[in-house]
Amino acid sequence: xxxxxxxxxxxxxxxxxxxxxxxxxxxxxxxxxxxxxxxxxxxxxxxxxxxxxxxxxxxxxxxxxxxxxxxxxxxxxxxxxxxxxxxxxxxxxxxxxxxxxxxxxxxxxxxxxxxxxxxxxxxxxxxxxxxxxxxxxxxxxxxxxxxxxxxxxxxxxxxxxxxxxxxxxxxxxxxxxxxxx
Numbered sequence: 001x002x003x004x005x006x007x008x009x010x011x012x013x014x015x016x017x018x019x020x021x022x023x024x025x026x027x028x029x030x031x032x033x034x035x036x037x038x039x040x041x042x043x044x045x046x047x048x049x050x051x052x053x054x055x056x057x058x059x060x061x062x063x064x065x066x067x068x069x070x071x072x073x074x075x076x077x078x079x080x081x082x083x084x085x086x087x088x089x090x091x092x093x094x095x096x097x098x099x100x101x102x103x104x105x106x107x108x109x110x111x112x113x114x115x116x117x118x119x120x121x122x123x124x125x126x127x128x129x130x131x132x133x134x135x136x137x138x139x140x141x142x143x144x145x146x147x148x149x150x151x152x153x154x155x156x157x158x159x160x161x162x163x164x165x166x167x168x169x170x171x172x173x174x175x176x177x178x179x180x181x
Contacts, residue, residue, distance in 0.1 A: 115149035
C-alpha cells in the first residue's frame with residue numbers, strides 16, 4: 001500500500017474568510033462603542049481627557065493671624081518702632097499730627113472723613129473675631145461739625161472695608177464710596 005498524503009483541508013473561499021474577519025471587526029467596534037458610551041456616562045467628554053493630566057494649581061498658604069490678643073497704643077501710627085511688626089497703620093484723607101496724648105487727624109481731603117486704617121501687615125491677617133475699639137476726642141472749642149474714623153479689613157484693592165465714624169454733633173456717618181466715608 002502506498003501511503004497517500006492526507007488530502008489538504010478544504011480551502012475557504014474568499015467570501016468565507018472575509019465573513020470571519022467582518023464578524024471580528026463588528027465585535028471589536030461594538031466593544032469600543034460600549035466603552036465610549038460608558039466613559040461618556042461617567043463624564044468623560046473627550047477620549048484624550050483620559051491621557052491628559054493638567055498640572056495641579058498650588059493652593060496658597062493661609063496667612064498667619066496677628067499675634068496680639070490685646071494691643072493698646074495711645075498714639076497709633078505715630079511711633080511705628082513701638083508698634084508690633086504684624087500691625088500696620090495708615091491714613092486716608094488726613095495727615096497725622098502726633099501729640100502727647102494721641103494721634104490728631106487733620107483733614108486734608110474735603111471729600112472724605114479723615115480716618116486711620118488699622119491693618120494686618122503684609123503676610124498676616126486679622127483674626128475673624130478681632131475686636132477693635134477707639135477713643136475719639138474732639139476739640140471742645142470747635143464750632144464746626146468735624147468727624148473722624150477708624151477703618152479696618154480693607155479688601156485687596158483698598159476700595160472697601162469696615163469703617164466706623166463719629167462726628168462732633170454725636171452722629172455717626174455711614175461709609176460711602178466703597179467703604180470710605
